Amino acid sequence: MRFMRAIAPVLLASTLVSVPIESQTPVQGTSGPPLENPRRPAEITRELEQVRDAALASDYAYRQLRHLSNNIGPRLAGSLQAQFAAEYVGAEMRRLGLEVTLEKVKVPHWVRGLETGALTEYAGQAPGTSQKIVLTALGGSAGTPAEGITADVVVVRNFAELEALGRAGVAGKIVFFDVPFDKRMTAQNEPGPAYGEVVAYRGRGAKAAEALGAVAALVRSAGGAEYRLPHTGAMQPAGIPAAAVAAEDAELMSDLASQGRVRFHLVLTCQTLPDAESANVIADLKGSEHPEQVVIVSGHLDSWDLGTGAIDDGAGVAIAMATAAIFKQLGIQPRRTLRVIAWMDEEHQQSGSKTYARDHAAEFANHAAAIESDFGAGHPLGFYAHASPEALALLQPVQEVLRATGARLLLPAQSSPGTDIAPLDSARVPTFGPIQDGRTYFDYHHTAADTFDKVDPHTLSENVAAIAVLAAALAEMPEPLPR
Amino acid sequence: MRFMRAIAPVLLASTLVSVPIESQTPVQGTSGPPLENPRRPAEITRELEQVRDAALASDYAYRQLRHLSNNIGPRLAGSLQAQFAAEYVGAEMRRLGLEVTLEKVKVPHWVRGLETGALTEYAGQAPGTSQKIVLTALGGSAGTPAEGITADVVVVRNFAELEALGRAGVAGKIVFFDVPFDKRMTAQNEPGPAYGEVVAYRGRGAKAAEALGAVAALVRSAGGAEYRLPHTGAMQPAGIPAAAVAAEDAELMSDLASQGRVRFHLVLTCQTLPDAESANVIADLKGSEHPEQVVIVSGHLDSWDLGTGAIDDGAGVAIAMATAAIFKQLGIQPRRTLRVIAWMDEEHQQSGSKTYARDHAAEFANHAAAIESDFGAGHPLGFYAHASPEALALLQPVQEVLRATGARLLLPAQSSPGTDIAPLDSARVPTFGPIQDGRTYFDYHHTAADTFDKVDPHTLSENVAAIAVLAAALAEMPEPLPR
Numbered sequence: 034m035r036f037m038r039a040i041a042p043v044l045l046a047s048t049l050v051s052v053p054i055e056s057q058t059p060v061q062g063t064s065g066p067p068l069e070n071p072r073r074p075a076e077i078t079r080e081l082e083q084v085r086d087a088a089l090a091s092d093y094a095y096r097q098l099r100h101l102s103n104n105i106g107p108r109l110a111g112s113l114q115a116q117f118a119a120e121y122v123g124a125e126m127r128r129l130g131l132e133v134t135l136e137k138v139k140v141p142h143w144v145r146g147l148e149t150g151a152l153t154e155y156a157g158q159a160p161g162t163s164q165k166i167v168l169t170a171l172g173g174s175a176g177t178p179a180e181g182i183t184a185d186v187v188v189v190r191n192f193a194e195l196e197a198l199g200r201a202g203v204a205g206k207i208v209f210f211d212v213p214f215d216k217r218m219t220a221q222n223e224p225g226p227a228y229g230e231v232v233a234y235r236g237r238g239a240k241a242a243e244a245l246g247a248v249a250a251l252v253r254s255a256g257g258a259e260y261r262l263p264h265t266g267a268m269q270p271a272g273i274p275a276a277a278v279a280a281e282d283a284e285l286m287s288d289l290a291s292q293g294r295v296r297f298h299l300v301l302t303c304q305t306l307p308d309a310e311s312a313n314v315i316a317d318l319k320g321s322e323h324p325e326q327v328v329i330v331s332g333h334l335d336s337w338d339l340g341t342g343a344i345d346d347g348a349g350v351a352i353a354m355a356t357a358a359i360f361k362q363l364g365i366q367p368r369r370t371l372r373v374i375a376w377m378d379e380e381h382q383q384s385g386s387k388t389y390a391r392d393h394a395a396e397f398a399n400h401a402a403a404i405e406s407d408f409g410a411g412h413p414l415g416f417y418a419h420a421s422p423e424a425l426a427l428l429q430p431v432q433e434v435l436r437a438t439g440a441r442l443l444l445p446a447q448s449s450p451g452t453d454i455a456p457l458d459s460a461r462v463p464t465f466g467p468i469q470d471g472r473t474y475f476d477y478h479h480t481a482a483d484t485f486d487k488v489d490p491h492t493l494s495e496n497v498a499a500i501a502v503l504a505a506a507l508a509e510m511p512e513p514l515p516r
Numbered sequence: 517m518r519f520m521r522a523i524a525p526v527l528l529a530s531t532l533v534s535v536p537i538e539s540q541t542p543v544q545g546t547s548g549p550p551l552e553n554p555r556r557p558a559e560i561t562r563e564l565e566q567v568r569d570a571a572l573a574s575d576y577a578y579r580q581l582r583h584l585s586n587n588i589g590p591r592l593a594g595s596l597q598a599q600f601a602a603e604y605v606g607a608e609m610r611r612l613g614l615e616v617t618l619e620k621v622k623v624p625h626w627v628r629g630l631e632t633g634a635l636t637e638y639a640g641q642a643p644g645t646s647q648k649i650v651l652t653a654l655g656g657s658a659g660t661p662a663e664g665i666t667a668d669v670v671v672v673r674n675f676a677e678l679e680a681l682g683r684a685g686v687a688g689k690i691v692f693f694d695v696p697f698d699k700r701m702t703a704q705n706e707p708g709p710a711y712g713e714v715v716a717y718r719g720r721g722a723k724a725a726e727a728l729g730a731v732a733a734l735v736r737s738a739g740g741a742e743y744r745l746p747h748t749g750a751m752q753p754a755g756i757p758a759a760a761v762a763a764e765d766a767e768l769m770s771d772l773a774s775q776g777r778v779r780f781h782l783v784l785t786c787q788t789l790p791d792a793e794s795a796n797v798i799a800d801l802k803g804s805e806h807p808e809q810v811v812i813v814s815g816h817l818d819s820w821d822l823g824t825g826a827i828d829d830g831a832g833v834a835i836a837m838a839t840a841a842i843f844k845q846l847g848i849q850p851r852r853t854l855r856v857i858a859w860m861d862e863e864h865q866q867s868g869s870k871t872y873a874r875d876h877a878a879e880f881a882n883h884a885a886a887i888e889s890d891f892g893a894g895h896p897l898g899f900y901a902h903a904s905p906e907a908l909a910l911l912q913p914v915q916e917v918l919r920a921t922g923a924r925l926l927l928p929a930q931s932s933p934g935t936d937i938a939p940l941d942s943a944r945v946p947t948f949g950p951i952q953d954g955r956t957y958f959d960y961h962h963t964a965a966d967t968f969d970k971v972d973p974h975t976l977s978e979n980v981a982a983i984a985v986l987a988a989a990l991a992e993m994p995e996p997l998p999r
Contacts, residue, residue, distance in 0.1 A: 103771050104640030106647045117642035157587030159600035164589045164824075167964060260743030261823070261965040281967040285824075288586050288968075340744070341647075341768075481650060482744040484764040485771075 081434040084505050087359050088498035089438070094355035095490045097125070098348055098410075101334075102341040102485035109338040110378035110385075111142030111309040118334050119312045122350065122375045126316035129361050131373065135312035138388045140378045142309040143173050145338055146302030148276065150251075152285075153183060156292035163298070166286065168251065168276040169263040169339060170303045171235060172381050177249070177274050181300035182207075184248050188290045192234075195241055204246030207297050209253075209278075210234040211287050214475070216257040228475065231255040235266050239275035249299055250275040253283035258476035265337050266479045267381055274301045313385045314375035318357055318366065320508065326369035327396070328508040329403040330356045330500055333379035333453055340483030344409035344474065348488055348496070350375045352406050355497040356504050367508035369401055376453040379407070383452060390456030397460040401513035404465040404500055405451025410493040411470030415442025416503065417450040420463035424514035431506045440499040442468055461516045467499055564917040567988050570842050571981035572921070577838035578973045580608070581831055581893075584817075585824040585968035592821040593861035593868075594625030594792040601817050602795045605833065605858045609799035612844050614856065618795035621871045623861045625792040626656050628821055629785030631759065633734075636666060637779035638772040646781070649769065651734065651759040652746040652822060653786045654718060655864050660732070660757050664783035665690075667731050671773045675717075678724055687729030690780050692736075692761075693717040694770050697958070699740040711958065714738040718749050722758035732782055733758040736766035741959035748820050749962045750864055757784045796868045797858040801840055801849065803991065809852035810879070811991040812886040813839045813983055816862035816936055823966030827892035827957065831971055831979070833858045835889050838980040839987050850991035852884055859936040862890070866935060873939035880943040884996035887948040887983055888934025893976040894953030898925025899986065900933040903946035907997035914989045923982040925951055944999045950982055 101108070101118060108115040123133045150166030158164075187206045189195045195208065212234050215227040232255050239250035254264035254277045261279045268275055276299070278286070289295050314334065320326060332349020336342020353373045360371060377385035393400075402420075415435065418425055425443055432441045449458035450466025458464040470492070477483045507514065584591070584601060591598040606616045633649030641647075670689045672678045678691065695717050698710040715738050722733035737747035737760045744762045751758055759782070761769065772778050797817065803809060815832020819825020836856045843854060860868035876883075885903075898918065901908055908926055915924045932941035933949025941947040953975070960966045990997065 099771070100640060103768055104638070104775075105642050106645065113645050114642045117645075155587070157583060159588050159597045162589065162596050162600075258743060259965065259969060260741060260745055260959070261963070261967070262743055262745075281965060281969055284969045285586055285967070288582070292587075476743070480744070482742065482764060484744070484768070486742060486764055486767045 078430065078434060081430060081502050081505065083363060084359060085434055085438065085498045085502050087363055088355065088501045089494050091355060091359060091494060091497065092490065093358045094351040094493050094497050097354050098343060098351040098488060098493065099485055101347040101350065102343040106341050107338040108334060108336045108342050110140040110311060110335040110381050111306070112338070115335050115377065116311055119314050119375065119377065122314045122334060122354065123316065125354065126314070126357060126373060129357055131316040131318050131357055133314065133316045136315055136389070136392065138311050138313055138377050138385045139308045140311040140384045141173065141382050142306040143381065144304055144306060145170055146176065146304065147300055148303070149300045150276065150278065151298045152289065152295055153298050154294060154296035155289040164285070166282045166297070167261050167263055167279040168282065169265045170301045171239070171268040171275045171277060172265055172337065173268055173270060173305065174275045174301060174303055175272055176303050177299055177301050179302060181298050182248055183296060183298045186286060186290055186295040186297045188287055192241060195245065200245045203242065206247055207249045207251060207299065208238070208242035208247045209251040209286055210238045211253050211283050213253060214255050214257055228255060232266065235277065236269055239271035239273055240269050243271050243273045247273060249273050252277050254279055256280065256475050256478060256480065262480045262482055264479040265339055274299060276301060311377045313377050313389055316357065316373040318360055318371040320369035321366045323369040325399050326513060327372045327400045328369060328504055329372045329374055329400065329454065329457070330504050331374035331376055331403070331405045331453060332407060333377070333385070334375035335378050335380055336483070337380055337479050339479070339481040340477070341485060342483060343485045344483050344487050345478055346379065346407045348410035348493060349406035351493070352496050352500055356501045359497065359501045360505070365505065367505065369508050371504060371508050379453050386453035386456055397457060397462060400457055400462045402463045402465065402507045403454040403457045404504060405454045406467050406496060406500060407451055408467070408469045408471055409474045410488045410496050411474065412492045413440040413496050413499045414468040415440045415444065416465045416499070417444050417446040417468055418463065418465050419446040419449055419458055421515055424463050427510065427514060428506060431503050434502050435499055438495050438498055440495065444468065463514045463516065465503060467496055469496070561913065561917060564913060564985050564988065566846060567842060568917055568921065568981045568985050570846055571838065571984045572977050574838060574842060574977060574980065575973065576841045577834040577976050577980050580837050581826060581834040581971060581976065582968055584830040584833065585826040589824050590821040591817060591819045591825050593623040593794060593818040593864050594789070595821070598818050598860065599794055602797050602858065602860065605797045605817060605837065606799065608837065609797070609840060609856060612840055614799040614801050614840055616797065616799045619798055619872070619875065621794050621796055621860045621868045622791045623794040623867045624656065624865050625789040626864065627787055627789060628653055629659065629787065630783055631786070632783045633759070633761065634781045635769070635772065635778055636781050637777060639775035647768070649765045649780070650744050650746055650762040651765065652748045653784045654751040654758045654760060655748055655820065656751055656753060656788065657758045657784060657786050658755055659786045660782055660784050662785060664781050665731055666779060666781045669769060669773055669778040669780045671770055675724060678728065683728045686725065689730055690732045690734060690782065691721070691725035691730045692734040692769055693721045694736050694766050696736060697738050697740055711738060715749065718760065719752050722754035722756055723752050726754050726756045730756060732756050735760050737762055739763065739958050739961060739963065745963045745965055747962040748822055757782060759784060794860045796860050796872055799840065799856040801843055801854040803852035804849045806852040808882050809996060810855045810883045811852060811987055812855045812857055812883065812937065812940070813987050814857035814859055814886070814888045814936060815890060816868070817858035818861050818863055819966070820863055820962050822962070822964040823960070824968060825966060826968045826971050827966050828961055829862065829890045831893040831976060832889035834976070835979050835983055839984045842980065842984045843988070848988065850988065852991050854987060854991050862936050869936035869939055880940060880945060883940055883945045885946045885948065885990045886937040886940045887987060888937045889950050889979060889983060890934050891950070891952045891954055892957045893971045893979055894957065895975045896923040896979050896982045897951040898923045898927065899948045899982070900927050900929040900951055901946065901948050902929040902932055902941055904998055907946050910993065910997060911989060914986050917985050918982055921978050921981055923978065927951065946997045946999065948986060950979055952979070
């Protein structure tokens with residue numbers, strides 16, 4: 034990337050964040066390699082704007098997301114589709130001219146089977162009938178016998194109620210954790226209390242119920258919409274079957290349980306198969322001066338199996354791929370290496386990021402920064418960043434260029450803004466994640482309705498613009514961001 | 517109903533609709549039986565207000581709807597639940613003191629079975645995989661063999677495209693009618709172009725495709741939300757299987773079909789069993805002066821089988837039941853008979869209303885009016901009425917009393933505002949249906965998400981208020997409305 038060299042002085046000078054960019058005088062030779070082609074800040078801004086505008090005009094990400102979602106489909110770790118998708122992304126990045134490696138990852142291989150739920154006894158029941166309960170197995174759940182299990186339901190609102198019931202109240206029963214998701218809490222990439230609180234039951238509920246002798250665990254779906262959609266997701270390993278019921282079915286079960294005995298018939302024929310071989314896709318656009326220094330742009334390629342993984346997280350992968358495509362389109366070869374990563378198995382056991390951390394630990398000192406997008410493709414407002422104040426101050430030009438797209442925020446985060454880049458974050462690599470409009474994210478998250486039509490092409494391209502501009506700056510600064 | 521007698525003069529005088537109600541002088545003795553207890557219009561208004569306020573304060577309808585939806589559940593004509601629901605409604609009306617008959621109706625008995633769809637060949641497919649298509653059989657559909665059928669998909673946007681393809685383009689294929697529902701068109705009880713246009717394909721699509729040799733027909737769901745929800749509904753009898761796919765799956769299929777060949781595997785094990793015996797519930801609160809004259813308040817008790825039939829149309833039945841409950845609570849015995857009807861089989865073949873029309877045709881001259889609520893329980897704005905201008909003018913006091921609830925409109929309709937009361941309408945009985953806020957109605961209509969939680973208790977009680985006030989006026993006027 035030739036023209037981007039000139040960003041260096043500004044990025045250095047802008048440690049004085051309150052000084053308007055136009056008034057700053059380039060500071061030359063204070064650190065880093067000699068500047069080959071110093072330019073005025075206004076010129077540099079125009080150059081970053083070129084990246085931004087090319088991204089906004091490109092439909093590359095949208096076409097890639099369409100292919101991943103519609104042509105390949107769901108990409109659960111361990112599945113044929115996930116592996117095929119890794120090969121597809123690798124081939125596409127090679128086609129763009131990147132150096133591509135599919136780095137092997139051993140992934141869990143859990144497969145969903147039949148899943149049905151029915152209330153077989155309850156107050157006011159029409160004789161000879163039962164009522165269907167819409168549910169879906171949690172990822173990694175144990176199965177029931179093929180004929181299913183039938184047991185009384187006991188409803189609890191929190192872990193304290195479960196403990197209060199004790200073994201006497203729980204043994205032999207199906208525990209239903211009816212903990213509603215607070216829809217008002219869904220906002221910009223900050224699931225916060227609503228998701229965090231509810232997901233605790235999805236994660237630990239089955240294990241806690243099993244410890245008191247329960248035969249199965251049900252949780253109310255962690256989701257913000259009521260369209261009889263169950264939301265799957267990962268759970269901690271447990272020996273009993275576990276499923277999420279749709280919000281409507283949670284309401285029904287709690288209502289009927291308040292009126293008397295409720296018996297439940299549960300069939301889940303899901304299975305855990307031997308671990309499978311899969312891969313992280315690593316695609317490098319090698320740096321011109323510091324190829325050993327790496328700036329990561331990434332999303333996770335695996336998805337849950339119910340939908341086609343468009344917002345979670347085909348979009349993140351498509352955005353990362355498009356960053357490379359925009360660089361190539363503009364003839365940019367940055368100072369340090371731009372590394373596109375399509376992570377495998379974020380959803381279930383994070384085996385992809387763990388494997389990367391194990392295999393690349395020695396190189397982490399040379400990882401200059403890592404970006405992951407994993408919250409869909411809503412309008413971006415800027416970035417969460419887990420980096421030092423000095424590092425953030427250096428990024429003011431990025432903020433200025435992204436102001437025109439409404440993505441100028443740079444908010445300090447307390448931890449890694451992305452799951453897959455958390456091991457890098459732990460090694461003190463500066464980490465970034467877009468701040469996205471997530472008002473509808475939890476309506477679709479981990480459901481059958483996470484499909485391509487949920488992504489707006491314009492806001493997707495806004496995300497590409499934000500990440501490509503940030504990546505360009507990070508890859509081109511004369512020195513890596515201070516840690 | 518003692519106090520309601522006094523409404524008579526106002527209802528007569530108010531043929532001058534532009535005259536404010538307070539300034540009207542009661543006109544006595546101009547027609548009808550002698551007035552026992554003439555009162556000033558302001559008093560009459562206060563009395564109708566009592567009906568309205570008792571309805572607004574009552575949770576009777578909400579409790580009934582909860583029982584129908586949650587305790588009994590889906591009520592497809594011919595099912596055990598539908599019959600049990602009829603017995604339940606009959607018993608409940610008897611408990612209130614009404615004279616109840618379960619009038620036998622022979623109903624179709626169609627049962628849903630397994631239903632799965634999968635794309636087995638398409639562009640860019642991961643080898644060895646297929647993609648799930650979310651669908652649901654249309655009511656009355658033929659089944660496939662147990663192992664299903666597999667055929668190429670041909671996509672058409674309208675009947676003209678189907679005809680243009682002809683037998684050569686259609687024979688042996690699965691025809692997919694991809695006709696999107698225009699969400700902007702969903703409003704107050706006026707499905708209008710959006711629903712009307714789309715539902716033509718649900719109704720006639722299979723028959724038209726069959727005529728050209730198709731092996732199955734698929735339609736895009738007639739619905740306003742995208743949550744991977746298929747919408748069922750009635751279809752004209754055809755010899756080939758027919759199903760509705762969710763909006764997302766329609767998008768996916770059309771996208772893949774635009775890229776190349778698409779093969780589809782369809783399994784529908786639905787069956788049509790011999791006709792079953794069921795019933796309309798007829799519950800009379802006998803009139804004190806003209807028991808032979810009947811004012812009907814009604815909804816339909818049957819529902820589709822996917823959800824629990826809360827908005828379609830448990831709500832309508834609960835509103836009708838509550839009208840009787842409010843009359844009883846206030847000690848009202850009106851001049852003519854208030855007849856609560858819970859119709860059977862509105863959804864599939866309207867056998868309930870046809871049977872009623874056959875059995876009661878001789879009495880239609882004495883049917884003073886008929887109300888049906890069958891558009892959920894959103895905030896009511898008033899009524900659609902298929903009646904003469906003179907008749908509407910007589911109802912001004914109803915409008916005045918309902919003004920405080922926002923339900924004062926009385927809009928002339930061109931035809932019956934309700935399906936089950938259409939035979940009465942054809943016999944020139946004045947017919948009425950509430951104008952309801954239906955902005956979300958088609959999100960849930962005929963889906964698994966038509967459940968109790970979709971009904972707001974306050975707007976449900978507003979509907980009871982509107983219908984109870986109208987029914988009270990209609991049952992108490994000295995003369996039936998002019999036809």
